[in-house]
Amino acid sequence: MIDVSAIDPSIQVMEVRLTDSDDLILQWSDNHIGEIPLDFLRLYCYEQPNSTPELSTYFSKASFMGLVLFLAWLKYINTAGVCILKNVPTEDQTVTKVAELISPVQKSIYGTSFDVVSTPNPINVAYSSAHLDFHMDLIYYESAPGLQLLHCMRFDSCVEGGESLLLDIFHVAENFRRSYPVEFHTLSRVPATFQKIHYERESPVHMIYQKPHIMLNHRHEIVSINWAPAFEGPLSVDPEDVELYYEAYHKFAAAIQNSPAIIELKMKPGDLMIFNNRRILHGRKEFNLNGGVRHLQGCYVNIDEFKSKVYVLSNQLGDKEPIKRVGNQCWF
Template sequence: MFKPMELRRLLIASIKFHRNAHKPLLGPLASQCSLRYMSCLQYTHTPSGSTSAKLDNHGKSLIVQANGEDSSYHSTWLRHNCQCPSCLAPSGQKTIDLSEITPSITLKSVALIDGRLNLFWSSGHHGYIQIDYLQTRRNLQQNADLSTPKTAIDLPVMSATGLTNDREKLWRWLYLLNEYGVCLLTNMGEVQEECKKLAETMYNVQDTVYGETFHVEAQEDFVNIAYSNQTLTFHMDLIYYESPPGLQILHCLRFDDCVEGGESVMLDMFPVVEELREKWPKHFKTLSRVPATFQKIHYEREKPVEMVSYCPHIQLDRYGKVVRMSWSPPFEGPLDVPKEDVIPYYEAYHCLAQMLDKSKLKLSHRLKPGEAMTFNNRRILHSRKHFTLNGGQRHLQGAYVNIDHFKSTYEVLCKQLGKTEVPIRRVFNVNSS
């Protein structure tokens, strides 16, 4: 039960909120919120009238009961996530005065009004949080396992016709990439720069040391073995970057019939890494602990490059889920670790290399002009078989999209098109979801 003075303060605060037109859920404030917060307010199930809330542990936590289940929220966490106009701008950015908050801050009172928790903290701040927002956070935690990607048995294929101006088709393409990590697009045409236009359905292309777009064709004086006719072993592109490219688009402009070899081979690294965890836990632990060296050092080019980075081949989140994988033997530098880690690292490294080489999950395809291989460079390894031109030509044009831009576009489309029941899979950008 609230004390009379506390209840009076809450009622006054509630009246002030309504006078300022900050209505609950679908009022003007919600219509101005950023899409990230709209996802919490607009696309979740509203708790039933049986929802209740009470203070616990002398105001250090809040117990919310909804749908017959109790959830506990710390008072400091609630203060940091207050959604009142003083704490949250219409853009979705926090404007909280951090000097007001201490880890010992407590709640003095709470009132559940119209699906919103009106809260009063010991610092004197009056604020609120939508019940739906808390329910969304709970659902995300409960459905964490839904972020586990699926592995393609056959190469997913769809037509690119109308993809750049049809949001449903764009969503379908990104859905396949999010689910399986790879998708072959047909009907792309044979005109240069189409891969750039396709990338720009999300955001700008990701510029790299190879430019906004790059051409993959055999050259005598190549700056990368990809620009030769040599075999390319399984790898990820530009892994020496702090943020390597996410989505990769390889558009086939020409692949003459007289060319022998040159097939593209794709492999989902995630299930192989999970198999390593199951069969060789010691090696899995080593590769998630010992940093490898990745580098691009090349001075004999128009714009010299020297990039070196260090990270384990496997990175885990606090729950032990794989959230990033790094594999690029052509761009590995000298191992730079303590002596006692050298042998365990190479034992684990070669074990994983053999598993990748022997995997039955490989997807091989000879690209045809007008096709584009699109894939998540943070998840799908790609390789190329040696080829002989025999007087012909093999010419691909490529472009990259930042991994966060890809995921952001997909999440936005899911919400805008009402695909809210579709799980969002991990994209291996070091985030758990």
């Protein structure tokens, strides 16, 4: 209801007084009277740029143990980046029911959910038995999915290979920053091209988006990584940046492949893996079906809605611990 252009930028505080409840009453030079809690001013003090805002508590509902456990699950995903639920019923669309505990499923060009199963003429390499190198899904979107859920529906014992691979790319990037500061700066400045151009499908797709591999905030902290070599298009940058980019790109790719932090696991029927698609790279080893079936069912959740759910439950349950960065380019 306020026209901000009408506020005089030279406005000054004329009088200040403190209330019994530790609120400041401010008398401004335009006769406006405002009230600001001292806690608010301490929380957002400019002299503490590296501090993480502490969550306020609206009310406590910690007596409901189900919500407490649910929040613990969400905060584990938020902190570790990946979590596996065991013994989840292998019924169709169970994965979307789990996702909807957090928020409505994020629909994509692959629908509300998708089945990762080897097919004769796949429209995506994921639907084959080939090795999948480390990547993030749908990075050619302006807002790629934040969380990915993969539910192991079937993994026959005769299937050889097919182990899942996971890697915390934030960890790799921080080490890369220390070892190759110049190349790190290049990858945070020069935009890569990510694309999905596929007309030979039921619903043709033509998506192109440019963004750096490493996204930083105003404090030079990593807030998001973009990595999907199989969906990179022609570089479209200034000529003087081309060689700098590819030199940095090659070193970063080697850091990923040679990382000692790679996790390898073989999912079992009933395993449901949920991970931060902006932070955790995933892939898989090549597999041979030997007449069997390897079937995963997946879906996505919006990163902002996940973050909102963690904030809301933290406040409702009286939890004081700030949530961790979740890779959605947010500066908090």
